[in-house]
Structure formats: C-alpha cells, structure tokens
Amino acid sequence: MNQSTSDLHTPVLLERCLELLAPSVSGDNSIVIDCTLGLGGHSQALLEAHPTLRVIGIDRDPRAIELASERLSAFGARFSAHLAVYDQILDVLAELGISKVNGVLMDLGVSSMQLDEAGRGFSYAKDAVLDMRMDQSSGRTAAEILARYSEEELTHIFKKFGEERFSGPIAKRIVQDRKLAPIETSSQLNKIVTQIVPSAPGKTTGHPAKRIYQALRIAANDELGALERSLPQAIEVLAPMGRIVVMSYHSLEDGIVKQALQAGSVSSTPIDLPFELPGTGAILKIITKGVERAGEIELSANPRAASARLRAAEKLEVKE
Template sequence: MSTQEAAEKHIPVLMERCTQLLAEACRTVGDAATPVIIDATLGMGGHTQALLEAVPEATVLGIDRDPQALQIAGQRLQRFGPRFRGVRAVYDSIGELAAQLGENEVLAGVLFDLGVSSLQLDEVERGFAYSYDAPLDMRMDSAVDSQDPTAAELLAEITEPQLKGILSKYGEERFSGRIAAAIVRARDTQPLTTTAQLAAVIDSAVPAAAKRTGGHPAKRSFQAIRIAVNRELEVLERAIPAALDAVAVGGAVVVLSYHSLEDRIVKRAIGARTTSSAPAGLPVELDEHKPTFRPLLRGAEPPSAEEIAANPRAASAKLRAAEKIRSMARSTP
C-alpha cells in the first residue's frame, strides 16, 4: 500500500466530534463572510477532509512543518480546489496567518491534533519509534533545509544534568538520572546514531523489576527526547493563546492532546479565558474581568470504547473545546 493510499484509509481521532464542534462554529460566524478553519496540525489531511465535506461554505488553512505531510495532504485534498490552502509553518504562527486572511474571510475555528502524526510514526526512517531500528532523527520537519537538530545531534551535545531534566520533565521518567548517565557513558564510547542503540542503552539503565509493568522501558525517554527536539511544549505554550486571541466571536478552538503535559497546557490556557479574573470580594464584575470564552465540553472528553477498539492510538486522547463569547474588553486609560 502506498503512503497516499494509507493516508486515505487513516481515520483521525474523534473526527466526527471535532467536525461537529467546528461546523457549528462556522454556522455561527459565517453569515457575512467566508468561514475559515485553521487545521494547525494538518498531518495527512483527514480532519481537514471531513471539515471540507461537512461545511461546503468553509475554507481550511492547513498548517504543518513537515513538507511530506503537506504533499500527501495536498494530493488528497486537491479536489476541493481553493477551499484548501496548505502552509509550511510551525503552528505558533497562527496569529500571523490569521492576520493575513482575506477581507471577506473570518476565522471560525482552530483545530489542534497534538503529538506525532501517524505518518511520522509509520515512516521507519523518521526514527520516532523504539520498536524498530532507524536513524535517530525524530524531527517533525525533516526537510533538507530544516534548521532543527536531530535527536542524535541533541544527544551528542547535551550535558548529563540537562538530559536528566528533559527526561524528568517531558517524559516524567522516574529513572531519569540513571538513564541520562547511561546515555552519556555510551556516547563517550560510540556515537548514538540509531533508535536501536538508544533503546538498548535505556533498557540497560532501567532496573529489571521496573520492566515487568508499564510497557517498553524506552517509551517515556523517547517521548521526552522527541518533545525536546521539536520544542513541542514551548510551541504549544505560545500557540493556544494565539489561537484563542485570533478566533472570531462565536468561533471555537478545539484541541486533542495525548499526554498529561500537553493537556495541562491546554487546560490552563482555556481555563484562563473561561473564568472570571475579578478579584475575590469585588462587588461588581467589570467587563475587563468577564470570561471571553465558554467551555463547549465538560472538562476533557475521551474517545468512546468503540473508537479505541477501532483505533488503539486514540486510547490516550483528551478533547477540550471552547467558544469565544466576547472580545477582550479594553481598559480605559
């Protein structure tokens, strides 16, 4: 099966629910202008295809830093003509891209499907997985002109304390100190250039008793190194507030996250906009303190048991969504 055929068969996580939320936002804001949805994590274009089919009046702007993803999605979505526009960028540039929309366009929604795409996981040479041997790359943007360091380059230069911090913070790895020390010892003997080498070093550093449960011992460390290589959490910290700022009143921001670090950032950013900022005891809530968003879901919505059975990668997904109900009030000087 070709990569293009695999893309067409791939079903994105919570596709129907995400489409429903964003279609409603398009109906709310699209009376006087063309509603635009930014798919901030285009991938192979599955969510975007569903949105273009469900909302015939909408345009989707698809962002991805991976040129391979843009090529595959572009072929898949070619039949929609100018209603789909692909942009090679990192998704913290949402504010700038929203500012470039046409005069008759309005930003009705932003969709984030965070983490590693199926394309990146399934392409062996990308080096995201510990389950097969491949070059130790892990970059979401692996183009020739990419300025991002590979995982191999990161591990060759990083200090042991820095690496321990990355494994602890981004992987929540309780053996971060032992693993960091083992990686530094190993690289002093021979450069770490493949996923198999790295997985073996991590495996050797984890106590035997800890390997009996919790899956592969390298799982958390690979996640942490991937996050560091791509600066994922730094980018997300900027991107969610930028999306909340850019979306029109009546529009929605919809976010799928897959681990607690991502979800914590999303929860905090949405929570700041959906609760009053008025000081306790203030007799009258001023406009500048009123919430500018309302939650569209009760907390984080998980996928159904049926969806997890059909798509095991959905198991850890959490969906959060909020609708903009008012613009930020400007304080009078």
Template sequence: MSEEREYPGGHVPVMLGRVLELLAPALTGPAPVVVDANLGLGGHAAALLEAHPTLHLVGIDRDPVAIERATARLAPYVGRTTIVRAVSDELAGVLAKIGRPVVQGALFDLGVSSPQLDEAERGFAYSYDAPLDMRMDTEQELTAERVVNTYPAGELARVLREYGEERFASRVAALIVKERAREPITSTKRLAELVRQAIPAATRRTGGNPAKRTFQALRIEVNAELAALEVALPAALDALAVGGRVVVLAYHSLEDRLTKQVLAARTRDTGPPGLPVPLEAHQPRFRLLTRGAELPDDDETARNPRAASARLRAAERIRQG
C-alpha cells in the same frame, strides 16, 4: 463507506465525529474559516470541508511530507484551502499574511502524525531500528542524535524528567553519557536498549516499553512542541470571532495540562472577589464546551489504537476581547 475507502492508507482521524460536532455550530455563517494548526494528513480537514460547503480551511504544518500528502488529499477542495508550511507558533503571522486574521474555528491535533510514526527512517518509533532523527521539520538542524550525544548529563536528565516524566531520568542519562563516550549513539534500537538497561527490572515488567518516555521526551525537545503550543493556542483563541470554537486533541499529560491551563485562564472571571456587580472588563471571554478532558470510546480505540491516549478539550468565544 468503509474505513479503508474513506481513509486511504488506514489513517483514521482521531475522535472525528466529536470534532465535527463541536465545531459545527461555529460554522453556520456564509463564509466560515477554520485554521487547522497541525494539518498532518488532512483527515480532519477533509471531513470539515465536506461537511461545510462554504468553509475555507487554513492548514498549517511544519513537515514537508505532511504538506505534500495533505495537499494531494485536499485537492478536490483546492479553491477552499490555504496550506502553509510553518510551525504552529507562527499561526498569527500566517493568518495575517493571507488576510484572514479572524476565524470561526481552530483545531489542534497535537503529537506525531501517521507518516512520522510509520516511516522508520524518521526515527520517531522505538519499534523500528532507524537513525535517531525525530525531526518534524526535516530541514532543521537539531536531531535526537545530537541531543543524545552532546547534551551534558544534567541537561539530558532534565529533558527526560520534564518532557518524558521519567522517574529514572538521572540513571538513563548517566548510562547514555557513559556509552556515548565509547561510541556515538546513532540508532533507535541502541538507545531503546540502553534505556531498558538503565531502568530497574521490577519497573520494566509493567507499563509497556520502558523506552516510551525517553522517546517522547526527545521528540518534544527536538521539535520544541510545548513551546510552540504555548504560543499557538493563545494566538488561535485571540483570532476567534464571537461564537468561534477551538478543539484540542492532546496525546500526553504535558500537552493536556498546558491546554487545560490556557483554557482555564480564558474562562475565569478575573475581577476582584466579593464585588456585588461583576465588572464587564473582567468577565470571561470564553466558556468551556467540555467537562474535563473527553476520551475516545471503546469502539474507536478498538478500531484505531492510536486514539487510545487522546484527550479532547474545547471552548467557545462568548465575548469580544
């Protein structure tokens, strides 16, 4: 089957083969359950449902557009899916409410989904001129425009530094504050131009569009993405049955670092050092399935450029907690 026919609209799930391979051993029972904490367009979900005929999939997403499109995409599996509009940090509550507190698989495909990037009016991309929005949940109040036009210079610089890893955060924030005093900054094009002006010319010549880090930082701030992951990933690990597996696809260093820290904490012996016999209560409940972060191969990045920044980590529950 061609990519175009298999994945309508050109949407290709990232590292799909590896995701299926890692989750498959956990889904051999009579009625396995997988929670997809970032459902998006449902590409990974559809492939999992096709590969495992007895699987029930719980899909969570905060974006109403994603929910609508994923629901349509997964219509052939309607009796085997539960799709819930919620933020990923509500994962434990969602599973409890639908009566499936224990799952065999969990998938996190973090970052921005294809509809959010491709629809200019959402304001996620600096490549389009659009209103400064960046909300994954289109009904929430906080937008990128509000952040840019109301945050004090120090707070704005902190956001750019922490979430965008922007070396020139203070310069960018100072110029934004100066310019918004003349006229509110309401468009992606104007913001991207201000960032370009704030960053030294020598730096602008390398590393791609200089606005990339600022847009990433604003998106994370508007949607509280790292805060959601800090809650959602531990909740997913807690929900896994023995033999259950989690797979996380991260797209920037902050997400990947947080994932690494959470998984490392669950896979280490917490007992006092030097004991002749390990204490059962302190033995790790999980084991890593990947050595470091796995990257997409060259063929995939050529086929799907959005996969280029993906970093995959996975773990398996080996003991009951």
C-alpha cells in the same frame, strides 16, 4: 483523494471533533484553521461536511504539507496548506488577510505518518537514525541532543518531558556509552534504556523507552513551548461564537491546554470588587465536561486514540 494517503491515517476522535465544531462552522463561508494538518484527515471531513467551509492547514512538516495538499486538491480554493509551526497562527492569517476564524482545531503530538516512516526515528519499534524533527530541514536532531547535552541536561529533559522515574541513571549511561561510540540509532537507545529500566512482570505498559522517546521528541521540536505560545493566538483569532477544539496525548500537553482554556473562562477582576472591570470578563465558555476520551468502539478500531484527551471551548461575545 490519494487512497494510499488515506490508508496511512485514521483521524482520532473525528466524529466528536466534527460535532463540536459544527455549530460554529455551519454558516456560509466559515473558516477553520487546522493547526496540525498532518495527512489532512480532519480537514477532509470538515470540508466534506460543510460545502462552503474554507480550511487553512498549518504543519511544520514539509512532507505532511505535500501529502495533505495532494489529498485535498479536489477542494480547490476552499483548502490551502502552509508550512509553519502552530505558534505562527497570526503570521499565517496576516499573510492571507484574515483577522478572524470560526474554528480552530489542534491535534497535537506526533502524527501517524511520522511514526510509520521508519527513517524519521520517532518510533522505538523500528531501527532508524534518531532524527525526530518534524521539520527535517532545521533544528537539532535527537541524536545530536544525545551527543551534546550534559548528564544534567539529559536528566532534566527525561524527567520534565518524559516523566521518567529513571531519568538520572539513563542519562548517566548515555554519557558513559557515547564516549565509546555515538548513540545515533533507535536500537542503540533501546538497548541502553532496557538495561536501566526494570521490567514489570505481568504488565504490558508499552516499551520501557517510550517516555525517553517522548522527551527527546518534545525537546527536538520545542513542542510545549510552541503550544504555550500558540493557544493565546488561537483564542485571539476566534470570532464570537467560534470554537476551539484541542486534542493532546499526554499530561504535559493537556495541562497547558486546560490552563489556557480555564484562564479564558473566568473573569480577571479582583474578587473583592462588587463589579466587573471593563475588559476583564471571561472570553471563553468551556463546552466539554472535563477531558473527553475515545470510546471503546473507536479504541478497538484505532488503538492510537487510547491516549487522546480532548478539550473544547467557545468564544464569547465580549462587551466593550
């Protein structure tokens, strides 16, 4: 294992993920698809825990694919990495000739590597060009969004994806300031936001620009759209008794995950019918009670776990 790669990343809720997936992947030649490979911390732990397990890793970030592949090379054919967005699950599995898997893991949001590499522009804590694309070879950067979107469009993004109370004034200031000079770096954006968002005396709720960064990142990568498209695919490819485990990091992601899992756990037969129509029964069983959070021990060792929300479900044997 590449030690420097390991040091970059502490997997969130690792033991709980292993515990939840274990019943579905302990059998011989089971398959897990890690939809958000990152640096491969969760995948490595799964491969070590289950000697015959095969892990298929997906990530849209070429750098993550490179580093995780190096880190997990010792596992040989039991691990493969694929450059794709997690709404391309069906395509990746079709290329491999696989129709069903025993486990699906999704660790959403921005990875530790992306936050820690200043040149990516994900973090308000480091001055860098505002890129924020998880795949830097395609798509529109955060700086381009700030340069091209109208005041109304920026307000909408900041309010919808960042849940920022001062969306309108921030968008207005951005449009005013960009007439004088392009807003291309995190220091420029931070200055604008801190001038608009009032500080709360005595409160340490993080940088005032954190919600704006979240909104720009989600917009640049179509994160919520990809999540909405990916969950039905993930549920579809699960074999009976297979499990899906999803970790989200803000209420927007968690709401989408909650809705998808709950929809799969109830019958769609009209409630006034005395019998269940064929093909309308529940296909999932929720196996987490509400949303689970990291405990105090993990939080003390890994502060980035503070915002993690975990949900899991098991695929039912559906009768035809």
